[in-house]
Amino acid sequence: MNVWLKRVLFSLVVALLLAVVGLAIFLLTFNPNAYKSRLESLVFERTARTLTIGGDISLSLFPRIGLSVSDVALSDRDAKDTFVSIDSARFAVAIWPLLSNQLVVDHVAVTGLKAYVVRDARGRFNFSDLLDADTAAVAASAPAPMAVAAAPGARSDFNIDIAGLELKAGRVQYVDQRDGLSTTFDRIEANTGRVTYDQPFDVSLKAAITGIEP
Numbered sequence: 181m182n183v184w185l186k187r188v189l190f191s192l193v194v195a196l197l198l199a200v201v202g203l204a205i206f207l208l209t210f211n212p213n214a215y216k217s218r219l220e221s222l223v224f225e226r227t228a229r230t231l232t233i234g235g236d237i238s239l240s241l242f243p244r245i246g247l248s249v250s251d252v253a254l255s256d257r258d259a260k261d262t263f264v265s266i267d268s269a270r271f272a273v274a275i276w277p278l279l280s281n282q283l284v285v286d287h288v289a290v291t292g293l294k295a296y297v298v299r300d301a302r303g304r305f306n307f308s309d310l311l312d313a314d315t316a317a318v319a320a321s322a323p324a325p326m327a328v329a330a331a332p333g334a335r336s337d338f339n340i341d342i343a344g345l346e347l348k349a350g351r352v353q354y355v356d357q358r359d360g361l362s363t364t365f366d367r368i369e370a371n372t373g374r375v376t377y378d379q380p381f382d383v384s385l386k387a388a389i390t391g392i393e394p
Contacts, residue, residue, distance in 0.1 A: 228258050252269070264295040270289050
C-alpha cells in the first residue's frame with residue numbers, strides 16, 4: 181500500500197509540475213495582438229461599428245489581469261466617421277473576485293479621449309444604439325413571456341467595483357442638428373472616486389469650452 185501511495189503522490193506531483201510548466205509557457209508565448217482582428221470583427225458584427233486598434237495590446241495575467249492599449253478608435257454606426265477615440269488606456273482586474281461574479285478593477289487611466297457626439301434632427305444621439313444594444317440582445321435571446329415581464333432597471337448578480345477613473349487631455353465635440361448648435365469641450369481633466377453599480381460617486385471635472393456656434 182505504501183508503494184502504491186508513493187506512486188500516486190509522485191504522479192500527482194508530476195502532473196502538477198507539467199501543468200505549471202504549461203501555464204508558464206502559455207504566459208510567455210501568449211500574444212494578445214493576434215486577437216485584434218477577431219475583436220474588431222466581433223465589434224462590427226454586434227454593433228455595425230468599425231473598431232480600429234492601431235497600437236499594441238499589452239497584457240499581464242498575474243497577480244492581476246493588466247491591460248494597456250493605445251491608438252483605439254470606434255466609428256459611428258454604419259459609417260466611417262469616428263465616434264470616439266483614445267490615445268491610450270490602462271487598467272488591471274483582480275482575478276479571484278471574478279470567481280464570485282465580482283469585477284474588481286484598479287484605477288483606470290485614459291489619455292487623449294476624443295468624442296464626437298451628434299444629436300440628429302429627430303433628437304436621437306449617435307450613441308443611442310449602444311445603450312439599446314444590451315436590452316435588444318436580452319429581449320432577442322429570452323422567450324417572449326420573459327421579455328415582456330422584464331422589469332426596467334433589472335440587474336444581474338455580476339458586481340462591478342472600480343477603484344477610480346482618471347481622464348487626461350480629453351476633448352468632446354457636440355453637434356446638435358435639431359437646435360443648430362455646435363460646442364466643443366476641450367482639455368478635459370476628470371477624476372472619480374470609487375465606482376460601484378447603482379451607487380453615486382464623486383467626480384472632479386475641469387474643461388474649457390472653446391466654442392459655441394448657433
